[in-house]
Amino acid sequence: MTTPDTIDQIFVITKHWLLGYVPAPLQPIASAILSVLPVMGVFPLLFAITTVLERKGLGRIQNRYGPNRVGPAGFWQPAADGIKSLTKEDVVPRNADQIVHFLAPIVLVIASFIVYAVLPIGRNMVITDLNSGLLYFFAVGSMVELSVFMAGWSSHSKYSLLGAMRATAQMISYEIPLVLAAVVVIMATGSLSTVTIVNAQTGYTMGFPHWFVFTPWGFAGFILFMIAATAESNRSPFDLPEGESEIIAGYYIEYSGFKFALFFLGEYLGMFATSGLAITLFLGGWAAPFSFLTWIPSYFWFFAKLLVIIGVFIWVRGTLPRLRQDQLMGFAWKFMLPMTLLNVFVAAAWHFLPTGIIRWAVCTALLVIPFIVFSMGLKQNKKLQVRTYRFAE
Amino acid sequence: MSIVFFILAALTITGTAAAMALRNAVHCILALTLGFVGLAALYLQLGAQFVGFTQIMVYIGAVAILAVFAIMMTRSAGPHPQPAFSRTWRTGTLIAVIVFAVLAYAISHTTLAPATLPQPExxxxxxxxxxxxxxxxxxxxxxxxxxxxxxxxxxxxxxxxxxxxx
Amino acid sequence: MNPLTTCLLLSALLFSIGLAGALSRRNAILVLVGIELMLNAANLNFIAFWRYGPNPAALTGVMFTLFSIGIAAAEAAVGLGIILAVYRHTKSTDLDHMNSLKG
Known part of the structure; x- marks a missing residue:
């Protein structure tokens, strides 16, 4: 085995070396633990890094500093936040449904963690290669909605209940475009297994990769998937479930201390998981972007892509204004759903048309023209123009 | 039958029985999701992976959420002045018990010869x-x-x- | 007791729980849930017979269960829609109050 290969497979080799010390009857369970523990360590760490990156990035966009007191350039801020949330008093409202109130954050965090079982984070680095992996991902993802409802309902507060109903309605509505946007990749690869999907994208033509994002349907699918993923993870501009001026913190308003931190963790883990799925489906998973860069380990590429997507999420959050509730629902049903359905049709057309420039032209036209039509429909004769600001003299 | 099967069966029965017996409608739906998870795990145990995940996706992701929305919109989870069971609940339970007795008798007196094939892939x-x-x-x-x-x-x-x- | 019998007994128990709930609950939503449970018991039977049947490669049980899940989803949607419509009319989901045809 050459050196780059060894570095690429170092975690797999280490795992097998460690397994050699375990007695044979315990090996399956030891193997599972050795696969799960790194994932349970790495992604919360990424969560800690992301919180500080997000706050600093948003600060930069909004022309302020962001956290800069704890440690070098404020990078120990997550540790301080963690200690703070652990030592704070855990307040439970007297009228709250004690059991459901306690279970909600736990269900959320468990559901957010177990979706990572099917994410390939490197070559041969996936906890379990399920034959229906994508279905598993979406099925477990749908349990998050229930935990959100549990949190909102059990608090017995009008704000939290309204926030929970908003969040659940939004997540149900955007789950349909999310799944339909992923369907095009299933059509292209003919498999629901995430490992097979990544392997289908690892080839190179003239040094350029075979990622699905470089096809008309893949590009449209990626954009639609990312929009739906933003809405699924309740991030700006779709962060309607929480709004300081209307329903305050939404469904987790009555949570404090460590449970509040768990909600935060669950939300970010969900975002990483959907971003990871977007990378797996459209951006070639752990595959390097150019053939001359394949010597860099596969897991490096996965996390590099993940950080880029997180950066885009932060950028979007700092840039775009929020939607209104009716605009949010209208966008889901009048734009996202038709576009994703159309994208499924385009993917089928791509499969049956002969290779060449005509295929590109037809598929692009099939996507761009309806996009313009639907955008006009959403605009509804409203005259959009550059807003003129009037400052106080 | 492995021990896992019996644990999952117990989970399913507990969840569904609680769903039919609890007073608060939202608690019923939450218990029901527990039962559905157990049932999905039973499907996985029986080798029907696709059906198991579909079960979770449809029943928990759609039906349970839909029921929860209906409960919220009909305000049926508030404090209950009247009982949760209808006046005829004794008759209903009796009928269910009789049905179970008949089914159990029929099942246990039928000689079934299950094919001892390996788990189908x-x-x-x-x-x-x-x-x-x-x-x-x-x-x-x-x-x-x-x-x-x-x-x-x-x-x-x-x-x-x-x-x-x- | 062989595995198939255990599955069938479990399914019969599930069916009876659903039946008891459907017959004795007051809330219309929970009656609907009881009916869903009865459907689920049937699904478990299909999967058990497919798994321990002589010809699992034919996938008949799996197919039937998938279709049944789809139909259950449609049933839940329509049923809950009807409950909402009735609630708007009578301001109640209590089935004991819905004993007159006159609205």
Missing amino acids: VTVNQIGDTLMHQYALPLEILGLLLTAALIGAVIVAMPAKQEAPQ
Whole structure:
């Protein structure tokens, strides 16, 4: 085995070396633990890094500093936040449904963690290669909605209940475009297994990769998937479930201390998981972007892509204004759903048309023209123009 | 039958029984999801991976959430002045017990010879092939039914148009 | 007791729980849930017979269960829609109050 290969497979080799010390009857369970523990360590760490990156990035966009007191350039801020949330008093409202109130954050965090079982984070680095992996991902993802409802309902507060109903309605509505946007990749690869999907994208033509994002349907699918993923993870501009001026913190308003931190963790883990799925489906998973860069380990590429997507999420959050509730629902049903359905049709057309420039032209036209039509429909004769600001003299 | 099967069976029965016995409607739905998770795990245990995940996706992701929305919109989770069970609950439970007794008697007095085959390996491709060739017509009909149900549910639940003031 | 019998007994128990709930609950939503449970018991039977049947490669049980899940989803949507419509009319989901045909 050459050196780059060894570095690429170092975690797999280490795992097998460690397994050699375990007695044979315990090996399956030891193997599972050795696969799960790194994932349970790495992604919360990424969560800690992301919180500080997000706050600093948003600060930069909004022309302020962001956290800069704890440690070098404020990078120990997550540790301080963690200690703070652990030592704070855990307040439970007297009228709250004690059991459901306690279970909600736990269900959320468990559901957010177990979706990572099917994410390939490197070559041969996936906890379990399920034959229906994508279905598993979406099925477990749908349990998050229930935990959100549990949190909102059990608090017995009008704000939290309204926030929970908003969040659940939004997540149900955007789950349909999310799944339909992923369907095009299933059509292209003919498999629901995430490992097979990544392997289908690892080839190179003239040094350029075979990622699905470089096809008309893949590009449209990626954009639609990312929009739906933003809405699924309740991030700006779709962060309607929480709004300081209307329903305050939404469904987790009555949570404090460590449970509040768990909600935060669950939300970010969900975002990483959907971003990871977007990378797996459209951006070639752990595959390097150019053939001359394949010597860099596969897991490096996965996390590099993940950080880029997180950066885009932060950028979007700092840039775009929020939607209104009716605009949010209208966008889901009048734009996202038709576009994703159309994208499924385009993917089928791509499969049956002969290779060449005509295929590109037809598929692009099939996507761009309806996009313009639907955008006009959403605009509804409203005259959009550059807003003129009037400052106080 | 492994010990895992009995644990899952106990989980399913506990969840569903609680769903039918608890007072608060939201607690019932939450217990029901527990039962559905147990049932999905039983499907996985029996080697039907695709069905198990579909069960979670449809029943927890759609039916339970829909029921929760209905409970919220009909305000049936508030404090209950009247009992949770109807006046005829004794008769209903008796009928259910009789049905179970008859079914259990019939099952335990039938000699079933289960084929002791190894766990069948069903891939998604096989299910897709069967669905698209042998069961293409039922699939289309199911699609039609779901569309009709979607439109029908919206029309039925839509508030009646307010009469314009004279 | 062989595995198939255990599955069938579990399914019969599930069916009876659903039946008891459907017959004795007041809330219309929970009656609907009881009916869903009865459907689920049937699904478990299909999967058990497919798994321990002589010809699992035919996938008949799996197919039937998938279709049944789809139909259950349609049933839940329409049923809950009807409950909402009735609630708007009578301001109640209590089935004991819905004993007159006159609205």
